[in-house]
Amino acid sequence: MPAAFSTEIRPLTEVPEWDEFAKQVPLADRRASSLRVIKAASLSVDLSGQVQSPELEVAAEALLKARHFEQARKTLFEGGIANPTEHRAAWHTALRSGEPPAEVARERQRVIEFARKVQSEGRFTSVVHIGIGGSDWGPRLCVRAFGNTGTRIRIRFASNIDGHAVQGAVAGLDPHKTLIIVSSKTFTTTETLRNAERAFDWLRKGGVENPKDHLVAVTASPKAAAAYGAKPEHTFQFWDYVGGRYSLWAAIGLPVALAIGVDAYEGLLFGAEAMDKHFATAPLADNAPVQLALAGVANRSVLNYGSLNIAAYDARLVFLSSYLQQLDMESLGKSVDLAGNPSTVPTGAVVWGMAGTDAQHTFFQWLHQGTDGAPVDFIVCREADHPHPEHHRLLLANCLAQREALLQGKDFDAALAETKRMTKDPEEAEWLARHRVHPGGRPSTLIVLPRLTPYTLGALLAMYEHKVFTQGVLWGINPFDQWGVEYGKVLAAGIGRELDGEAPGTTHDVSTAHWINVLRT
Numbered sequence: 001m002p003a004a005f006s007t008e009i010r011p012l013t014e015v016p017e018w019d020e021f022a023k024q025v026p027l028a029d030r031r032a033s034s035l036r037v038i039k040a041a042s043l044s045v046d047l048s049g050q051v052q053s054p055e056l057e058v059a060a061e062a063l064l065k066a067r068h069f070e071q072a073r074k075t076l077f078e079g080g081i082a083n084p085t086e087h088r089a090a091w092h093t094a095l096r097s098g099e100p101p102a103e104v105a106r107e108r109q110r111v112i113e114f115a116r117k118v119q120s121e122g123r124f125t126s127v128v129h130i131g132i133g134g135s136d137w138g139p140r141l142c143v144r145a146f147g148n149t150g151t152r153i154r155i156r157f158a159s160n161i162d163g164h165a166v167q168g169a170v171a172g173l174d175p176h177k178t179l180i181i182v183s184s185k186t187f188t189t190t191e192t193l194r195n196a197e198r199a200f201d202w203l204r205k206g207g208v209e210n211p212k213d214h215l216v217a218v219t220a221s222p223k224a225a226a227a228y229g230a231k232p233e234h235t236f237q238f239w240d241y242v243g244g245r246y247s248l249w250a251a252i253g254l255p256v257a258l259a260i261g262v263d264a265y266e267g268l269l270f271g272a273e274a275m276d277k278h279f280a281t282a283p284l285a286d287n288a289p290v291q292l293a294l295a296g297v298a299n300r301s302v303l304n305y306g307s308l309n310i311a312a313y314d315a316r317l318v319f320l321s322s323y324l325q326q327l328d329m330e331s332l333g334k335s336v337d338l339a340g341n342p343s344t345v346p347t348g349a350v351v352w353g354m355a356g357t358d359a360q361h362t363f364f365q366w367l368h369q370g371t372d373g374a375p376v377d378f379i380v381c382r383e384a385d386h387p388h389p390e391h392h393r394l395l396l397a398n399c400l401a402q403r404e405a406l407l408q409g410k411d412f413d414a415a416l417a418e419t420k421r422m423t424k425d426p427e428e429a430e431w432l433a434r435h436r437v438h439p440g441g442r443p444s445t446l447i448v449l450p451r452l453t454p455y456t457l458g459a460l461l462a463m464y465e466h467k468v469f470t471q472g473v474l475w476g477i478n479p480f481d482q483w484g485v486e487y488g489k490v491l492a493a494g495i496g497r498e499l500d501g502e503a504p505g506t507t508h509d510v511s512t513a514h515w516i517n518v519l520r521t
């Protein structure tokens with residue numbers, strides 16, 4: 001087992017290089033006094049608003065070395081066992097590689113040919129996409145970002161088990177012209193299989209003779225899909241070495257190819273591949289994912305920020321924070337290290353967000369003056385794709401202004417100078433000024449995309465993937481498993497059977513037992 005993933009890994013606080021890093025973080029600059037912009041796969045990543053100092057840079061490189069980062073990265077790219085608790089690779093980089101393994105090349109080509117065929121035949125004009133988690137957020141994010149207008153095919157998404165979701169997804173569509181894509185790595189996920197049943201009921205009721213002729217399956221379990229009735233020619237495969245939240249690059253991206261176009265699907269892969277190359281080769285000090293990860297660890301484990309806010313100043317990226325929430329929180333929401341010991345520092349932060357400028361009118365007050373605050377990733381495009389330049393200037397101005405306010409803050413004297421102009425009463429002026437103080441020094445990153453294209457979005461998502469991976473390596477935790485989610489799934493299956501009439505188990509707590517009893521049919 002490579003040292004980076006070994007069970008022999010030392011608790012972080014027993015690593016001398018960690019002590020030095022943790023010592024340097026509070027001493028470093030936090031107010032963007034020197035410009036630090038990294039160029040990566042067409043993105044500009046401005047880390048000036050994160051902690052920085054020459055001493056911290058040295059300490060950070062030493063820490064990466066102590067955690068065997070370079071060896072870990074090599075294992076990731078070579079498809080070695082980067083996910084030791086499931087004894088699997090996490091080889092999502094292979095999915096977008098220009099020189100992919102044969103099976104990846106084959107499935108990629110099949111996706112492209114299938115999308116082209118559906119588009120040219122014109123028999124299907126709508127798609128209902130059924131999947132959840134990693135089998136949903138990626139296509140949903142992309143289709144929303146690029147407007148569902150690239151081709152004549154319209155896509156609706158149903159993920160939630162709440163019956164309103166699937167009902168809403170099929171409403172108003174013509175069953176004869178609707179394809180049902182069922183995306184599920186395992187092909188066992190309750191929500192997905194139940195929603196698929198409803199969709200097929202809908203086809204049947206709508207007069208479709210062989211509903212399964214409308215089924216397209218995307219899965220790492222082609223056998224389960226076949227048992228479900230999917231035809232081999234309508235089944236697109238991916239593999240165990242692709243984690244659900246890393247699967248957009250595999251056939252899970254099929255809706256992108258269908259609804260936006262094959263070029264968009266390929267553009268995503270090219271952008272992600274360019275970021276992979278940057279991550280694999282850029283010097284550590286100029287490596288965007290690595291530097292984002294170091295900032296993330298400094299913010300979480302030294303400065304004790306409990307969350308990371310994603311503020312995409314782009315109305316098309318409304319699902320970005322949800323996508324990153326799954327990527328980051330499912331990966332880093334762990335409190336045990338690879339040795340099986342409790343982590344000695346706080347790990348994964350809460351990831352949350354909303355598109356700006358809506359976010360400014362929703363929770364930015366808390367970011368500016370709340371007791372805790374949170375680091376913010378501002379994301380914005382240099383150029384817009386609409387014909388209203390004055391809107392884009394205002395969007396940019398708001399993004400820069402919010403960031404500046406978080407960085408610089410407003411001290412008491414500046415606030416007092418303001419309030420003295422408002423009242424002649426010195427006591428009142430002081431009192432008012434205290435309410436107007438902004439602490440400042442609140443960390444942020446500004447990520448500028450030249451414009452929103454599949455290429456730049458691919459690069460952005462891959463950058464976050466590698467950031468998350470690097471944080472996992474630094475913390476010594478496995479970012480590729482999700483036992484918490486699995487546990488919930490197992491319990492839900494049991495409780496579901498009990499709600500259906502099976503004798504209640506004896507291990508429930510009093511409250512759960514009460515509600516099972518109340519809610520049983």
Ligand SMILES: O=P(O)(O)OC[C@H]1O[C@H](O)[C@H](O)[C@@H](O)[C@@H]1O
Nearest residue numbers: 133134135184185186189244485
């Ligand atoms: O693709 P499926 O097997 O249906 O799984 C869907 C989702 O299930 C769980 O929530 C996992 O934690 C996710 O990572 C996964 O993407």
